[in-house]
Amino acid sequence: MKTSLKGRRIGFGLTGSHCTFEEVIPIVERLVELEAEVVPIATYTVQKEASRFGSAGEWLEKVEKAAGRKAICTIQEAEPLGPKMPLDCMVIAPMTGNSVSKLANAATDSPVLMAAKATLRNGKPVVLAISTNDALGLNSQNIMKLLNMKNIYFVPFGQDDPYKKPNSLVAKMQLIPETVSHALLHQQIQPLLREYTPATP
Numbered sequence: 042m043k044t045s046l047k048g049r050r051i052g053f054g055l056t057g058s059h060c061t062f063e064e065v066i067p068i069v070e071r072l073v074e075l076e077a078e079v080v081p082i083a084t085y086t087v088q089k090e091a092s093r094f095g096s097a098g099e100w101l102e103k104v105e106k107a108a109g110r111k112a113i114c115t116i117q118e119a120e121p122l123g124p125k126m127p128l129d130c131m132v133i134a135p136m137t138g139n140s141v142s143k144l145a146n147a148a149t150d151s152p153v154l155m156a157a158k159a160t161l162r163n164g165k166p167v168v169l170a171i172s173t174n175d176a177l178g179l180n181s182q183n184i185m186k187l188l189n190m191k192n193i194y195f196v197p198f199g200q201d202d203p204y205k206k207p208n209s210l211v212a213k214m215q216l217i218p219e220t221v222s223h224a225l226l227h228q229q230i231q232p233l234l235r236e237y238t239p240a241t242p
Contacts, residue, residue: 043222047076049129051221052122052160054153055104057086058135058172059093062100064214065134065170069107071218080128081105081112084140084151088114119152123159130221131160131167134196134214138173138180145183161192166224170196170217176210194224199237211237 053069055062072079081104088101105112113119122128133140133153140154149158157167169187176184176198187193196212197220213235223230 043219043228044225045075046072046218046222046225048078049221049225050078050080050127052080052082052128052131052156053104053108054082054084054131054133054156055087055100056084056133056135056137056140056151056153057090058137059090059100061135061172061211061214062087062103065217066100066103066107068134068214068217069104072221073107073109075218079108079110080122081108081110082119082153082156083112083114084153113152113156116149116152116155119155120159122156123162127163128156128160128165130165130225131157132170132217132221133157133167134170134212134217135172136169136212138171138175141169141171141173141176141180141187142183144169145186164192166192166194166221166227168194168196168217168220168224170212170214170220171198172211174206174209176208178208192227194220194229195233196220197230197233197235199235201237213237 198212201211
């Protein structure tokens, strides 16, 4: 069972897994196609740090273009998503191990985490699409903690390279819209554990 995304106000937070950004931009476009109102939110890493996957700010520009609006880029801008401008659902994709650890331990030091906190405050769902090399290592306890938290839902995930990176897990980003649709009904999409295959262009 799932629900329509038409007219839903969905926050879309990006944290610093730069290698995954190329997969998530089409997801923002897909949510817009499904007539959702997408509010992009970027962590400081996304805004300021360059990598071999793109220059500083490049992916921020792309997500703003996909969503059709400027991103929320400060904690102060994200805070009103609680009392004044509530979201129907908050998505964090990609969700790094660093952000997993912070969210699981109630640390709110970025615009994305503040948006998640504001959404949870309102009793609305937060959807996490993890992309982290230590999911089955030190961060496993934090992921298990979040799996058991009220109003937090996970995009199905799997090992992206079990022999070279045995602790790494990556969400199937193409399942974000369907996961959100279930989460709006306070349901965890199943099965949660799936074989990981990269999205095709």
